[in-house]
Structures are given as structure tokens and as C-alpha cells.
Amino acid sequence: METFPDILWKRFGNASKYPKNSTEDFFMRTPTIRDVAQRAGVGVGTVSRVINGSPQVADGTRQKVLEAIAELGFSPNKAARQLSGGKTSTVGVITPFLTYPSFVERLAGIQDVLDHHDYDLVLYSIRHPQQTQRKLREIGAQVAVDGLIVLSFLLQTFTHEELRRMNLKLPLIAVDHDPQDYYPHIFIDNVAGGRMAAEYLIRKGHRKIGFVGHVIESAFENESGFTSSQRRFKGMKDMLLEAGLPINDAWYQFGAPNEYSACEQALHILSVPNRPTAIFAAYDTLAFGVQAAIDKLGMKCPDDVAVIGFDDVKAASYMRLTTVNQQLFHSGELGAQYMLERLKTGSFKPDHWHVELALTVIERATA
């Protein structure tokens, strides 16, 4: 009971270490650059040059080689390529082990760009912050990727000095990362985003504004820098103070980053005697929970209580949620794009060192 590929693998896979003699192997081996060279009647160097698009090849020769490649169905072996030339055509993405929709959308953006440039994507995940250093060291030492995109978490513990000690020879770019000078990064101004959300609600006539956010409890989340909820909260409060609007701690609740918890929190907020007329949720996912709470209390969303989210994940548009767009997919695209450019040119463009993405309030049905 074996797959067909299995049988082939067991019988011929990784063999061919000995049968060097017979020119025409009865069993088809995976063709190598040598086979191509022989077939085209040229040297291996020439084939390599053709593969890599070197201009130093006569047109006629190139033709012959390309034909031989096509006939044999040759595709260069990645490992050999990497071992010899130091290039893997692979980019790593390292993330906390989370499945937030926002993470997925960013990843999709990265994948999309890499795919168009024939780069592969290796996904690393970090479960515990202590793993981070070891993992980075491993990745660096194995030379399995050409570059690394750090997605949605903060390398707080990795200072300049520590990386120097690690001797990590790997270009790094961070997507969704607080501004720091150690690596290029793509980021948003969460405080400003909080202000924008609050400002929008104020402009809509709201004077009592609540907040549902993410409480930072575990050491991991803390060290990983999941501070966006806090920043957004700060931005909102700043705005409220400036506008001279009331601050009431009973209107602000923090909990786990999921809809269910957000629903509970919203229920609390909406049960106080002097309840707010609008709620700002730190993430869209939390906003969905808030909507559920409003529903549960028999209230109407835009009229009794307005809701604004943050992120603009795909589901937000389906749910007609008013929210702050932060260009999730695009952030991934940019990260990948800059990384590829870095790999091609040898250095990051100064402009790509510190890239802030614009935020936009998207007005839909909930506020």
C-alpha cells in the first residue's frame, strides 16, 4: 500500500551515486546541469550562465541550451545552488504563533509578492519568547533563507548589541513593528490612529465614548510588544482630553483579544447607568464582539450605540463595520518588495528604512 511516488522514491530516489558508467541510464534520474551540458554539446559553465541570464553567451549557444533544458525538463537543484552560490530564493517569515486575521492578511501580501518573483516562503513561528534568540540563531546558521521578515511582533530583547554578538548575517525587515533604528521597518502610528477614531466619533456628535481593548497579561505578549491596543487607547484619550470630553474609567474595558471576550466587556460598559453612546474597539475582531453585545441588549448599532473598529480586516467590510484602515495586505506586499530589492541590490534603500503607512477612517454602517 504505497503511493506511486513512494515507490519511485524508494527505488531510485537519491540513488545515482554509483551508476556513473552507462551513458544512458535505463532509469530516469533527475537531470542535472551536466546532462543539459552534454545534450547541448557545451560546458557546464555555459549552461549555468544561461540559467542565470548572463549576457556572456552567444545567442546560438543560448538557444541550444534552452532547448536541451526544455527537452530534459531540467530545473536547477535548489540545495546545490544555495550551497555553491549562497542564494536560496527563499524568504523566511517569522511570527508569533497566532492566527489573527490581520496576521493572515499581511502574510497573504507577502506571499503574493514573493510568488511573483519565484521566491519561496518559509514560515517560522515562535511560541515562547525565549525561543526567539535560539530560532534566529538557527535560521541564521542554517542559511536556509536569504532574508527574514519579522511579522507583527517586536524584537524588543534584540538590541543592536545582541545581534552583533549573534553575528546574524541575515537581512531583516519588520512589518508591523514599532519604529526602532536597528532594522528597516514598516509601521503605523497607533496613537494617531486612536486619535482619528475618537475624532471621527466626536465629529459624529458623540460625547461619551467607550473603549474595548486588549489587556496585556502574559509575559509573551508583553515582550513581544503587543502594545498597539494601548497606543490606540492613549490616542483616543488624548483626543478626548483635548476636546474637553468626559473621561470615565467605567467605560474602558480590557480583555482577551477575541470576539467573545469583547462581547463580555461591552456588556459591562453598556450596563453602567451613564453609558457611552459610542465604543471604539482596538481591533476589528473586538468590534464584532461589541456588536454582538449591543445586539444582545436589544439595542441598535448605529443609533443606540455606535461602533468603530481598527484594522479593516476583510470581514469588516462584510460586516459593514466602520473602522480605521491600516493597509494590512499592502504592508505585507511592501515588506516583501523591499526585501527583494535588498537582496538584489545589496542594501535597503534609505527610503525603505522607516516606512509609515497612512491610516484612513472607513465609514460604513456602524458609526
Added chain:
Amino acid sequence: METFPDILWKRFGNASKYPKNSTEDFFMRTPTIRDVAQRAGVGVGTVSRVINGSPQVADGTRQKVLEAIAELGFSPNKAARQLSGGKTSTVGVITPFLTYPSFVERLAGIQDVLDHHDYDLVLYSIRHPQQTQRKLREIGAQVAVDGLIVLSFLLQTFTHEELRRMNLKLPLIAVDHDPQDYYPHIFIDNVAGGRMAAEYLIRKGHRKIGFVGHVIESAFENESGFTSSQRRFKGMKDMLLEAGLPINDAWYQFGAPNEYSACEQALHILSVPNRPTAIFAAYDTLAFGVQAAIDKLGMKCPDDVAVIGFDDVKAASYMRLTTVNQQLFHSGELGAQYMLERLKTGSFKPDHWHVELALTVIERATA
């Protein structure tokens, strides 16, 4: 303006092709197995044996080697390992380019298992079905992965014969795949799942049951085998017929696989004079859209119209959605687990050839 790693990379990275002479390089190179051997005063073969856990090493020697490895911070080069031994410690996952939550949960399961076994995960995505063959061939030829997990789509076009022609030497396992005899696969009985959902609603006293599903429009979706929505619909209809309940085509709507579209469809269904009292949504995401529609019409979810979904994605529990659980995360875990076992033992266990996962109705607040 360069990252610190950048500078190192440019100056020393991939160099060391020449400085063979001086025993003590001033600039630290990435240590190789030879460095370890020298430091431990043994041969390279011995170091290799230690790394790979061969019993053919004296304890004392092993100690020395391990120490040298630790001191130098040595980590074996993946490319070299692969080129020589044919093993990559990497498993590929190939999927249609989609970001459905169900896909992500399966992927998370895979990632989780691989991570625990020090395997890397390479993510391939297919945008057009025509790519599939080329992509598979590439993956096979590059020998960049030890095995391939085909996730959430059907290799309909790849018959036994075609794969034989491709000479694909790669163990394959499919997760969320219709039963076929060509590869091992993990699957669910979608028809039975549809029956279960319908049966549940009937048991709850419903006699008029609607359906919101996914219309198969594009060639890609068609060829990729996105037939689960149809199967679930068939199961439901079978059950209704058996129970002698009414069939009314106005109650069944099909559209794009997102909340928004599902909302529209549900609005249609609930606007007919003789509307159903319960709706079965082919996916949880669609169920969320149905709930939105109910809300919009000023109806109450469990009382006026009941809703049952399918998949039991994470969000379903937050949303208190009654649904059919299909063990998404677990399906990924199993796929990865079986693949690793295959890689270790050389063949898939007969029991793992054809694995059906149980379905369970999860009763929550919406039906």
C-alpha cells in the same frame, strides 16, 4: 544606512572562499563541521555521526564533540546536508491562494506539529489551476522539501498516470480532499455533514429549512474541487426528502463565499412570503452573513430564524454559532503527523491512507 547584519553580510558573508591559510581567522566565519572536528580533535565523520545520533561513537568522544559544538555555536548547514544526504527537514504545504479562516486553522495544525519536530514549513500557493502541474514539477525537481501536504483542494487533474509521467519523487498527503486512491488523504463526509445539520434542525422542530451556499463559478474553483458546499446541500436535501419535509427552491441561494454575499442571499430567502424558519449555511463564514441579514430585518436569531453553520472555525465559538465541527486544526495536525511518520519509516501506514474525521453538531445559541 544599513542594518548591522547587512554590513556583516557584505563584508564577510559568503566569503571565506579564499582565506584557507591562516588557522585562526581574525574574522569569525560561520563554523563548519570541519571546525568542530578540529576543535574536538576528531575526524569529520565522527562529528557527523554525533550530530545524527549514530550509536557508533564512544561516549567520551561524543562528549568532546558536543562540547566543541556548543563552544563554537555550530549548527549544520541545511543546504549541504540536503545536497549530500537528500534530506531537507522541510515539508511543503500547497494550497489555493485563499485566506479562508478554515484554511488558516488547518495550516496552524500543520505548523504546530512540524514545529515540534524541528521541521520547517514552506508555503506554496496556486493562483491558477494551470500552474499546478508546473509547480508540482518544480517542487519535485528542486528537491526543496521532503514531502508535500496538499491542503484544501483537489488534484483532480492529476491522475495516477500523469504523476507517473511527471516522475514525481515526493511523498504526498492530502488534507481536506475527496477520497481517491492515488494518495493518502484526510477527509470528511460532506454529505453526511449536511444530513446532520438538517437532522438537527428537524429535531428542533423546524419544518421549513433554507440553505445558503457557495456557487461554483470560476474554472479554478471548479477544477480545484470546491464541492463541499454542493455536497452539504445534497445531504441536507436527502434528509429533508426522507423526513417528508417540503422542498422549495426559493429557500436555497448560492453566491460568493463571504459574509457580505451570504447576507444578501439570506435577505432574499427571508423575504419570500412563506419563509423558512431555519437556515443552514454551508460555511460558518456564510452563517455570519445570515445572522447579519436576520439582524437587519429586525428578527431575532434563534427565535424567528435559527441558523446552523458548518466548519466550527474559531470565530464561531465567539459568535455563539451552532455549527458542525469538522476538526480543522486536528486535520492539519494529522496530515503533518502522518507525513512525518512516512518520512521516518519510508511508507505510509495503511491506516493512514484513508482517514475520515468525525463530524459533530455543536449546539450553541443560534439554533
Added chain:
DNA sequence: TTTGACAATGGAAACGTTTCCAGATATACT
């Protein structure tokens, strides 16, 4: 003491590329 068996070890060859250098060929200029 000799022999045989076996465990432990060192090191060469092989994996399939890229890159560099030297050589060959063609072209242009004296």
C-alpha cells in the same frame, strides 16, 4: 601468543551548482 571479530574512527568521494581563470576564436587596427 596468535587469531578473529567487532567497535570506533579518519578521511575521500560524492551530491549539483556557481565562479573564476585560462584558453580559443573572432574582430579591428597597424
Added chain:
DNA sequence: AGTATATCTGGAAACGTTTCCATTGTCAAA
């Protein structure tokens, strides 16, 4: 014709492992 220059090409060496074979050392049995 002879020389210089530019273009093209072949092939060896190198990348860092694993694996196999040969060699050494050890111990038990004769």
C-alpha cells in the same frame, strides 16, 4: 601578415555535509 582587444567558452575548484570503506585498537577465544 601580425598584433591587440573583445567576446565566448570549457572546466576545475569550492560550497559543507553524509556515507562508505579502510584502518586502528580492543578484547575474547584458541
